[in-house]
Amino acid sequence: MADLYIKALESERKSLWATCRLKGLGRNTPERQRIAALDELIVAHKSRPAGEGKKNAAGEPEKKG
Incomplete structure (x- = not known):
């Protein structure tokens, strides 16, 4: 999935x-x-482990259900 x-x-x-x-x-x-801020966000996002769950705006894992 993209x-x-x-x-x-x-x-x-x-x-x-x-x-x-x-x-x-x-x-x-x-x-x-x-652009510099976006570069930092892109690097941070690409460097995190693939299995790490999504996080909300506060940086906490999203709750399902």
Whole structure:
């Protein structure tokens, strides 16, 4: 099954990067800072074990049922 979370992060990063390239934005713009944050989220998500369960916004395992 496709990991929709990672696909969404990568899609947002790609879109922001294209905007930065098109507009010639510098390093300290909010868009470039968001790209850096997305890079960290992508690395963290890819490095976690595959068997680890989903977590909610508070970082706690989701409850089923």
